Amino acid sequence: MRVVIARCSVDYEGALQAHLPLATRLLMVKADGSVLIHSDGGSYKPLNWMAPPCRMTELTPDEEETEQGVESVWLVRHGKREDTLRIRLHEVLSDTSHDLGVDPGLVKDGVEAQLQALLAEHISTLGEGYTLLRREFGTAIGPVDILCKDSSGATVAVEIKRRGDIDGVEQLTRYLELLNRDPHLAPVQGVFAAQVIKPQARVLATDRGIRCVTLDYEALRGMDNAESRLF
Template identity: 75%
Template sequence: MRLVIASCSVDYEGRLVAHLPLATRLLMVKADGSVLVHSDGGSYKPLNWMSPPCAMVEIEPDTLEAEAGVVRVWVVRNTKSDDRLRVLIHEILHDSCHELGIDPGLVKDGVEAHLQALLAEHIATLGEGYRLVRREYMTAIGPVDILCRDAEGAHVAVEIKRRGEIDGVEQLTRYLELMNRDPHLVAAGPVRGVFAAQEIKPQARTLATDRGIRCVKLDYDALRGLDDTTDRLF
């Protein structure tokens, strides 16, 4: 990756025309060919950019540009369209290249798969006497995250989300409608539902309650054994 901090102006031509007046900015040239123009604000979003496939060349300024103080010109063209980014550099304050290597990608902690595995391991979180039947119990319309039995032996279908919203309740409702038609599953009583999430929206909780679905808020750290809720003062 090449990082350049420079006093520059930027013009974009293509599906629209945009102009960034002269200012000090960070120019990033990535290994995939993309070029991004950042300011010291706006979080992660660049002010302007050119995504690959594209090609960049550095050229000398023309006479008028040189008279205006331009020392270098970057011309970035998209190879599949007429989009063009033209960066007029007046002064370079920093210019460096860095080999970052292959990135392993983002590993999210607390995603639904982790929550499912932890809840299956600690199924008694749902209530005393609960027993795991299996994870990813397949139905005709998709897998239920967890199928378990309660203390009375009745089956319970558990849908797990990080953020519990109405769509998740609707999904669990469809599973329950199908599962309650299976005589093997309802032998000990109707299949009940549990909607489990780290955060449950009020609308989702209201809908779940109206449909007889129990809501359970999951504490990820407690499931991992990092936070003992019995030791809390509040």
Template identity: 70%
Template sequence: MRVVIATCCVDYSGRLDAHLPRATRLIMIKADGSVLVHSDGGSYKPLNWMSPPARLAEVDPDEEDREAGVVSRWEVTASKTDDRLVIRLFDVVSDTSADLGVDPGLTKDGVEAHLQELLAEQIEVLGPGWRLVRREYPTPIGPVDIMAKDADGRSVAVEVKRVGGIDGVEQLTRYVEMLDRDPLLAPVRGLYAAQQIRPQARVLAEDRGIRCVVLDYDTMRGMDDPSSRLF
């Protein structure tokens, strides 16, 4: 992990174009290749970012940039698309790096952990002929909740949430990209399973080819009473 605090401006081009004017910001460069630009607000969400796999190159500023006071120019390019992030640094306040090692992943409690356990036991909820490969399947950036095979024998990485938001989609996207590098698993698809999936998360997931499934927690734990239903 590399953490840089610097006065910078940022330009993003690709699926959309965006510009962040000159200001002091936090830039995070993670071992998985992701680059995130944060302000001192907005909670955990970055102002702009590049998802992995991506490549960062530090290049000398051109004459126009030097005249504007730019001391360093970072060009971040996506490996699979034409997306490009250009960060121009004017003044570096701090620049530190640390090896965080392998993260053991989030320990889940309560409903979410039980939901994951139930889905592993009832994997055919996702489709006839599905089979469980393993819960907490390891990746270089942490374990994905469930690795499964669909009826056609294709690998599917499943992320389980109680309430599915955009952050979960981003998390699953990173897992799928990592797992897809393994020739014994590729091609790997993603499946986002939750009791409730927020509309924005569903749109983002479907745009990335990730299937969304809403889980009925009560039915899965045997608490659905057919006699109490009208139909």
């Protein structure tokens, strides 16, 4: 990974146009070719980015850019669309590269992993007649926590979280989009299951036709007789 801190401006052209005026920012170039532009704020989300497949070329600034104080230009082109990022570097404060090696991937915490195992064992928690197909069903963007069938034989994808927020709903939405491309599985319905589901996540899920299920961890473990609450 290449990490650069520089005073720069950024112009994006594609489905829309966007401009970041001159400021000091963090630029990241990852091994997969993606380029991300961050500010010192806004949590984890970049101000702008280009996802792979894309290619970055470092150019000499043109005459007008040189007059404006531009020292170098990064031109990032998407491999399948006409989208481009033009990053004009006025001053490079730091430029380092690091080999991060092979990442082992995200390891879910104990409670979430146990929720998945317990729900798979007691899949009828989702409804009478549900049957388990597979845990950690692989897709091109990651594994779906649980793939099962409902009482009518329709395929259901289940995403499990301890605390269900909007990001979890977005993640399940992406899985459903991929799964529904497979004629052997489609149509695939979605279930968003968590111990606590935030109101905004519930609204978004409902709007997208995704059913929300609130899980009782202790009940699933058999430590009490309370039934999981279905919404």
